[in-house]
Amino acid sequence: MSFKVSEDVAVCGGRLLKLSHFSQVIGTIMNVNVYLPKQYYSQTDNKVIPAVYYLSGLTCSPQNASEKAFWPFQADKYGFAVVFPDTSPRGGDVPGDPEGSWDFGVGAGFYVNATQKPYDKHYQMYDYIHKELPTSLDEYFSNGSRLDFVDNVAITGHSMGGFGALAGFLKNYDANRYKSCSAFAPIVNPIKVPWGRKAFGGYLGADEEAWKGYDPSELVKKVSNRGNDRILIHQGTKDPFLESNLKPELLLEASKGTSWEGKIDLKLVDGFDHSYYFVSSFVPEHAAFHAKNLGLI
Numbered sequence: 177m178s179f180k181v182s183e184d185v186a187v188c189g190g191r192l193l194k195l196s197h198f199s200q201v202i203g204t205i206m207n208v209n210v211y212l213p214k215q216y217y218s219q220t221d222n223k224v225i226p227a228v229y230y231l232s233g234l235t236c237s238p239q240n241a242s243e244k245a246f247w248p249f250q251a252d253k254y255g256f257a258v259v260f261p262d263t264s265p266r267g268g269d270v271p272g273d274p275e276g277s278w279d280f281g282v283g284a285g286f287y288v289n290a291t292q293k294p295y296d297k298h299y300q301m302y303d304y305i306h307k308e309l310p311t312s313l314d315e316y317f318s319n320g321s322r323l324d325f326v327d328n329v330a331i332t333g334h335s336m337g338g339f340g341a342l343a344g345f346l347k348n349y350d351a352n353r354y355k356s357c358s359a360f361a362p363i364v365n366p367i368k369v370p371w372g373r374k375a376f377g378g379y380l381g382a383d384e385e386a387w388k389g390y391d392p393s394e395l396v397k398k399v400s401n402r403g404n405d406r407i408l409i410h411q412g413t414k415d416p417f418l419e420s421n422l423k424p425e426l427l428l429e430a431s432k433g434t435s436w437e438g439k440i441d442l443k444l445v446d447g448f449d450h451s452y453y454f455v456s457s458f459v460p461e462h463a464a465f466h467a468k469n470l471g472l473i
């Protein structure tokens with residue numbers, strides 16, 4: 177699978193590649209940014225470099241987190257690559273929100289496979305993120321490369337992307353797809369909040385049973401923790417979406433009596449909002465968490 181490099185930017189000790197490729201599952205050109213850490217460019221370092229997938233929130237393109245989350249410092253510190261996928265298909269005949277809002281449609285693909293017309297044609301974000309993109313990156317960089325985008329990988333995300341990370345991690349947990357999962361201000365129980373109900377209704381239809389297959393607060397009840405795996409979550413107390421759409425306490429309540437009870441580290445951080453000032457403040461802690469689980473420290 178071939179990628180086009182539109183920009184190759186020096187950042188910290190490595191490089192941010194702005195890539196695009198035709199996605200077979202989405203049926204359009206998709207944009208994705210990949211940060212390759214300084215270890216990749218070192219003549220002496222020959223360790224295999226794992227990847228952290230960062231799923232962005234509503235309205236984002238790959239640029240938001242690339243510019244504002246400050247992952248490259250941490251990627252260089254530990255020696256991992258960071259993948260910043262887009263949040264939905266774009267352009268051409270890709271349908272948007274009939275209401276014209278930013279919480280559904282373009283920039284708001286919710287990382288699910290749509291089953292409902294007209295969204296089912298392009299909005300296959302779950303398969304794209306968890307299957308096609310990793311294997312495409314692995315193939316593209318495989319020529320003598322020390323990069324691993326498939327086997328030793330971790331996942332994180334912000335808001336809608338935090339939901340996408342939690343759902344993807346738990347849905348693929350038995351296959352040991354991701355070594356670790358964390359989230360910044362995630363939507364933890366989409367079937368109970370307006371953003372999730374609107375998105376799942378539009379993409380998955382009226383049958384709410386189908387929605388549960390993507391809901392982290394339902395998935396924790398069905399997926400057995402292998403032992404000591406933990407999930408790290410940060411949430412700002414001044415987040416304007418906290419009470420309406422995020423409600424992290426619902427995930428802790430859902431985990432009670434399950435193998436995940438006591439294994440979800442929800443850190444409420446005083447005074448932080450929903451912005452990238454918040455995300456970037458806690459990226460170092462998430463980076464250390466993933467580096468440990470990826471065997472880098």
Ligand SMILES: N[C@@H](CCC(=O)N[C@@H](CSC=O)C(=O)NCC(=O)O)C(=O)O
Pocket residue numbers: 232233234235236240278334335336337450451452
């Ligand atoms: N555009 C909206 C605000 C939307 C917003 O806050 N988006 C967040 C993610 S929200 C949940 O998924 C975001 O990451 N925005 C991009 C950024 O660079 O901050 C509005 O105008 O209110």
